[in-house]
Amino acid sequence: MPSALPIADPAPLDGRLPESAAAGADARNFGVYIHVPFCRVRCGYCDFNTYTAEELRGVKRTDYAGQAMTEVGLASAVLERAGIPERPVSTVFFGGGTPTMLPVTDLAAMLASVVTTWGLADGAEVTTEANPDSVDASYLRSLAAAGFTRVSFGMQSAVPRVLATLERTHDPERIPLVVRWAREAGLQVSLDLIYGTPGESLDDWRRSLEQAIAQEPDHLSAYSLIVEDGTKLARQIRRGEVAEPDGDLQADMYELADGMLGTAGYEWYEVSNWARGDGFRSRHNLAYWQGHDWWGIGPGAHSHVGGVRWWNVKHPAAYAERILAGDSPAAGRETLDEETRRVEEVLLATRIREGLPVDRLTASGRTAVAGLIGDGLVEGAAALRGSIELTLRGRLLADAVVRRLLD
Known part of the structure; x- marks a missing residue:
């Protein structure tokens, strides 16, 4: 199951922010993160706040877009009451979970609510994560028509047995297809990779890098596998069913990635991220690293505005209950x-x-x-x-x- 929420101060039911949050707001960008907490299956290594159909306790995925849009309205009212000047949204990021498990009309409606409420800055970046087996050409064309500019595919590996260890459901042969469809739709493409999976060799990792680079994505992320407490993978390692990731091998894999990506024309701009130039960096993630403001919509989503950080209740049922009652879904917060x-x-x-x-x-x-x-x-x-x-x-x-x- 997902990890526990941090321990901090209670959050007010109306979501109000202290006056200090408005200080210097004009100098900070404003982004929106929309968490879609649904997955078809739970990968054994994942401790993200995601839920399969059996774990939803009567919550309907069909109701989710409306709930998220209600939180957008709450966010607007909270920011206005705090005296924070209206700022157009610089970046919107749909993460999860698997956002593309929802109908494209739901993603379009949530994006439209953000645009209607705050507007988009010129050249705004609008991204959704997607599993390769959760979209087709029509879906990707509809995303672009709705205003999305970028899609991030969870490739993870090109080696079937590595994907099986990670419990990923897609066929690696699908990666070239979804990349081509995304490009034909006019979307920028990012690929996410994971290295250091138990049983993965350096040659396996080289093969994944070669396959990823061959797709000529605009952006590529490579994350070392971290074994999180409470996950199925952690239990398998504890029982001796699979080997623990080898830190020295992971270092070799990182060096291999940096060398191959550099040769292919990618520049690192953050420890785990490379792009084909400044124009293809993930501006949404950069906003996190640079301390800008963002509002996180959805169960378990985290937000930060002017040195105030808070996080929503985790389960979709608890989130829906708060939203339907007209209360803030925030579970706790801290003022830095x-x-x-x-x-x-x-x-x-x-x-x-x-x-x-x-x-x-x-x-x-x-x-x-x-x-x-x-x-x-x-x-x-x-x-x-x-x-x-x-x-x-x-x-x-x-x-x-x-x-x-x-x-």
Whole structure:
């Protein structure tokens, strides 16, 4: 089952935000994340807030779009009451779960409610995640007609036995088809890969990279498999049924990915993400790493506005109950103090290519920079220009770099 919600302060039933949330809002972009919590099957490694039909406890998927649209209206009222100036939406991201399990008309209606409420900024990015077996050419054309600009396919691997270990349901032979259909519809294409699956070899990973690169996607994400407590995979490892991921092999896989993607013309812009140039980066995800504002719609969705962070109740039944009662679905929240915001800036900004301004570090953090350069973790020339930028080795040890910068 999905992991538990964080422990924090109670959230007010009307969703009101403190006045402090409005400070500096004009300088921040505003994005919307819409969580669609439905999946046909639960993959053994996944601890995302998703539910199969058997787990919905009487909730109907057909009601979901209307509930999400109601939360959009609540969000608008909360932001207005907080004195936050109206800002057109820069990015919209439908994630899950499998958003494309819903009829395309439902996704179009939810997007239209966002556009009607706030408007879209010029050149706004509108993305949905999709499983390769959850869409066809007609569905993708309808997405583009509704205003979507981008689709992110969960490819994960090109090796059938690796997909089987991950309990992914699609045939890898379908990847070229859905990529072609998306391009014909005028959508940008991103592919998501996972490396380090138990039993996956370096040659298996090379094959997946070759197959992904052959599709010439605009963007590619590669995430190391993390075994999350409470998942089926964690239980299988604990019982000795499958091997635990090998950290050294995962490092080799990351280096292989970076080398092959670089040769193919992709540039890394965040530790786990590569694009064919700045224009194809995921601007929605960059907004998270850069500390902009976003409102998360749906069960378990997280939001952040002006240093206030909150998250919704997790189960679709609890979410529907709150929405139908006219209450905020927020389960808890926290208001970040300046020191916490600075620490999070260090944590997040070091992960992106442009890096972290040195002047955002404390005196002890600045003192640590020379040692990080000496250890080959931080680019020396960039540090002299005033920016902490990770080397390839530094990306592999990003958490350790952050700890040293914050000590």
